[in-house]
Amino acid sequence: MNDVHDLIGIGVGPFNLGLAALAEPLDDLDAVFLESRDQFEWHPGMVLEDATLQVPFMADLVTMADPTSRFSYLNFLKQVGRLYPFYIRESFYPLRSEFVEYGRWVVDQLDGVHFGRHVESVAHDGELYVVRARVGTETQTYRARRLVLGTGTTPYVPAVAAEHVAGAAPALHSSTYLDHKDDLLQREDVTIIGSGQSAAEIFLDLLTSGGPRVTWITRSPRFFPMEYTKLTLEMTSPEYTAYFQGLPEVTRETLLREQRGLYKGISGDLVDTIYDTLYRLRAQGKADARLLTATELTDLTWDGDAFSLRLRHTETGEAFGSGASAVVLSTGYRSVVPTFLDGVRDRIRWDERGRYDATADYQVGVEPGEVWVQNGEEHTHGFVAPDLGMGAFRNSVILGSMLGREVYPVETRIATQEFGTPSWARLREGAR
Ligand SMILES: Cc1cc2nc3c(=O)[nH]c(=O)nc-3n(C[C@H](O)[C@H](O)[C@H](O)COP(=O)(O)OP(=O)(O)OC[C@H]3O[C@@H](n4cnc5c(N)ncnc54)[C@H](O)[C@@H]3O)c2cc1C
Numbered sequence: 001m002n003d004v005h006d007l008i009g010i011g012v013g014p015f016n017l018g019l020a021a022l023a024e025p026l027d028d029l030d031a032v033f034l035e036s037r038d039q040f041e042w043h044p045g046m047v048l049e050d051a052t053l054q055v056p057f058m059a060d061l062v063t064m065a066d067p068t069s070r071f072s073y074l075n076f077l078k079q080v081g082r083l084y085p086f087y088i089r090e091s092f093y094p095l096r097s098e099f100v101e102y103g104r105w106v107v108d109q110l111d112g113v114h115f116g117r118h119v120e121s122v123a124h125d126g127e128l129y130v131v132r133a134r135v136g137t138e139t140q141t142y143r144a145r146r147l148v149l150g151t152g153t154t155p156y157v158p159a160v161a162a163e164h165v166a167g168a169a170p171a172l173h174s175s176t177y178l179d180h181k182d183d184l185l186q187r188e189d190v191t192i193i194g195s196g197q198s199a200a201e202i203f204l205d206l207l208t209s210g211g212p213r214v215t216w217i218t219r220s221p222r223f224f225p226m227e228y229t230k231l232t233l234e235m236t237s238p239e240y241t242a243y244f245q246g247l248p249e250v251t252r253e254t255l256l257r258e259q260r261g262l263y264k265g266i267s268g269d270l271v272d273t274i275y276d277t278l279y280r281l282r283a284q285g286k287a288d289a290r291l292l293t294a295t296e297l298t299d300l301t302w303d304g305d306a307f308s309l310r311l312r313h314t315e316t317g318e319a320f321g322s323g324a325s326a327v328v329l330s331t332g333y334r335s336v337v338p339t340f341l342d343g344v345r346d347r348i349r350w351d352e353r354g355r356y357d358a359t360a361d362y363q364v365g366v367e368p369g370e371v372w373v374q375n376g377e378e379h380t381h382g383f384v385a386p387d388l389g390m391g392a393f394r395n396s397v398i399l400g401s402m403l404g405r406e407v408y409p410v411e412t413r414i415a416t417q418e419f420g421t422p423s424w425a426r427l428r429e430g431a432r
């Protein structure tokens with residue numbers, strides 16, 4: 001094995017796995033990828049039986065970069081004998097469980113992707129990055145000229161609930177829902193906090209599993225749907241990302257807050273399914289659910305037997321309370337800088353708030369051509385950063401900037417609309 005690699009990818013979620021698949025045919029790039037988990041997983045606590053991807057199958061690991069790649073989702077279906085059923089099903093949206101199976105199928109065909117390697121530290125010896133990974137009780141050392149950081153996001157738990165999620169009381173983050181589902185079904189009443197896709201999927205799952213009474217609480221003024229209209233989808237285009245990146249930081253922050261409904265919220269279909277299910281259960285006299293909007297969780301206490309929730313209505317200002325025998329915090333994820341970078345902090349570009357300061361081609365190294373980041377650049381590149389549909393595009397850009405040539409053609413303009421001031425509409429000098 002070559003001891004010095006051209007590239008080490010840290011973390012193997014969909015984004016770095018896509019990079020591994022796109023790098024595989026390249027003779028001039030020796031890449032290794034290190035992943036803590038023992039096999040490819042994709043948010044394992046949320047692979048509910050009937051949950052599907054929220055993006056079409058073309059947002060697989062490679063297609064948008066290279067539709068002829070043998071690592072495409074369609075080739076996976078062909079090889080496992082399910083292409084015709086997928087065709088007849090006529091839905092663009094694979095099951096989340098199928099996507100995991102697809103990822104493992106890709107992994108099986110790649111040499112450089114190593115599981116059970118938890119990266120603990122990164123140093124620089126003056127010439128190379130030195131990456132140390134825990135493998136069981138041992139430490140393995142890898143060296144490379146370049147790094148691609150792909151460690152994803154971290155479950156976020158509000159401070160009022162943090163001690164309970166970390167402790168023995170039955171409070172959990174949605175990312176571990178399936179690990180606790182059997183226990184939740186034995187409980188009398190379960191409260192879900194948050195109204196993103198995770199909360200909605202868990203609400204429906206508990207509702208239809210014949211288990212506890214479910215209380216669903218959001219601080220948002222309504223259970224809002226994720227916007228999925230076509231002109232808005234054009235904002236996932238490379239040119240919108242480039243436009244967004246060129247805006248002042250304060251404008252980007254404002255826009256990101258305003259754009260919540262483009263990537264947060266519940267898919268419209270799921271909202272309808274939930275309503276139809278509630279309708280049916282009510283007609284049958286079986287609905288045991290309570291839904292509260294504009295309601296903030298201000299305190300959470302556990303008396304050894306049950307939770308007490310202190311709540312505040314954000315519109316009326318009234319404080320009130322509720323009880324629960326278990327709480328599911330479906331409160332989303334945050335981008336967190338991994339501590340393994342502590343030893344090379346001086347080699348990374350940071351913004352004033354300690355976040356990665358990514359360049360247009362996703363570089364975060366002080367020295368050009370050394371370090372790239374995937375899915376840690378929402379504040380610079382926009383809401384599309386965690387979108388699977390963006391993965392192949394970003395990997396094309398990363399490979400191009402790494403190798404100094406266009407390995408996979410990169411689209412620069414795909415939208416019908418223009419973002420920012422169009423060049424044809426600029427005022428002529430002297431015009432008012
Ligand atoms: C439940 C859920 C469903 C989603 N569904 C969709 C969807 O349908 N469509 C969509 O566009 N987006 C979806 N998303 C958004 C999400 O951003 C992407 O799906 C995707 O997971 C991002 O991939 P990633 O590679 O950045 O990170 P992740 O998938 O989080 O993978 C990061 C990997 O890095 C590993 N790692 C972390 N630290 C270390 C370390 N120190 N050493 C080694 N390995 C490490 C982790 O174990 C993990 O496997 C979903 C998100 C969630 C939470």
Ligand SMILES: NC(=O)c1ccc[n+]([C@@H]2O[C@H](COP(=O)([O-])OP(=O)(O)OC[C@H]3O[C@@H](n4cnc5c(N)ncnc54)[C@H](OP(=O)(O)O)[C@@H]3O)[C@@H](O)[C@H]2O)c1
Nearest residue numbers: 051052053054158194195196197198199220264330331332
């Ligand atoms: N099937 C699928 O493909 C699937 C399944 C699950 C998730 N996903 C995707 O994964 C990503 C994450 O989804 P998610 O639902 O886990 O997270 P999310 O969309 O970020 O939603 C988090 C929810 O928690 C609320 N929240 C955050 N902090 C809070 C606090 N302190 N107190 C009370 N409420 C708080 C938020 O409220 P505010 O809105 O008021 O901030 C929001 O309702 C999304 O892109 C989603 O589309 C996809």
